[in-house]
Amino acid sequence: xxxxxxxxxxxxxxxxxxxxxxxxxxxxxxxxxxxxxxxxxxxxxxxxxxxxxxxxxxxxxxxxxxxxxxxxxxxxxxxxxxxxxxxxxxxxxxxxxxxxxxxxxxxxxxxxxxxx
Amino acid sequence: xxxxxxxxxxxxxxxxxxxxxxxxxxxxxxxxxxxxxxxxxxxxxxxxxxxxxxxxxxxxxxxxxxxxxxxxxxxxxxxxxxxxxxxxxxxxxxxxxxxxxxxxxxxxxxxxx
Numbered sequence: 001x002x003x004x005x006x007x008x009x010x011x012x013x014x015x016x017x018x019x020x021x022x023x024x025x026x027x028x029x030x031x032x033x034x035x036x037x038x039x040x041x042x043x044x045x046x047x048x049x050x051x052x053x054x055x056x057x058x059x060x061x062x063x064x065x066x067x068x069x070x071x072x073x074x075x076x077x078x079x080x081x082x083x084x085x086x087x088x089x090x091x092x093x094x095x096x097x098x099x100x101x102x103x104x105x106x107x108x109x110x111x112x113x114x115x116x
Numbered sequence: 117x118x119x120x121x122x123x124x125x126x127x128x129x130x131x132x133x134x135x136x137x138x139x140x141x142x143x144x145x146x147x148x149x150x151x152x153x154x155x156x157x158x159x160x161x162x163x164x165x166x167x168x169x170x171x172x173x174x175x176x177x178x179x180x181x182x183x184x185x186x187x188x189x190x191x192x193x194x195x196x197x198x199x200x201x202x203x204x205x206x207x208x209x210x211x212x213x214x215x216x217x218x219x220x221x222x223x224x225x226x227x228x229x
Contacts, residue, residue: 003160040221040222041221041222042120042207042209042219042220042221042222043161043207043217043219044219045216045217045218048215048216056214056215056216058216059216089159091161093161103166104163104166105161105163105217106163107160107161107162108160109158109159109160110159110160
């Protein structure tokens with residue numbers, strides 16, 4: 001596609017449920033990032049993929065969070081046993097090369113997760 | 117530790133006024149990159165500019181200009197002759213040796229017609 005696509009745009013779930021958020025990056029972009037943004041704050045780094053592998057997952061808050069990118073394109077962020085504190089907008093970004101976050105990142109519009 | 121501070125939570129000006137958004141950063145890295153991103157109401161962050169730590173030249177792009185000063189660890193952003201379409205949240209960010217982007221809390225800019 002022309003830009004980074006994220007689905008769903010909105011997700012409401014109940015505490016304790018499992019959630020998957022999908023990101024389809026710009027075609028040809030090897031680097032993919034997940035960020036989390038709470039209201040009134042800047043994005044918070046979660047995980048960075050270079051190709052299929054997670055190059056840096058130090059931002060994942062705990063073991064309830066997991067992300068995959070099996071074919072080096074689409075990525076899925078998985079959250080188990082959701083908690084109310086997980087409510088946020090989850091942003092995905094991609095970039096052309098392996099320069100980490102030193103190059104221009106292209107962001108999707110985010111997936112807004114609300115845990116009731 | 118790395119940190120980005122955007123002290124202005126919200127700025128409101130009347131259209132056609134000039135406005136400066138402040139950004140102060142902290143890092144121990146000698147090589148680093150600074151960024152500004154715009155987040156309109158749609159939520160999609162849009163890249164505006166990147167500067168590396170070895171290039172202190174100011175940059176101008178149309179009505180936008182950036183002033184990078186290592187002596188004060190600042191990377192300020194000025195919009196000249198502001199327009200209503202400039203209304204958005206603007207984020208300053210820093211990338212150092214660990215390649216992660218560290219973001220400020222953002223400044224909400226409101227341009228009134």
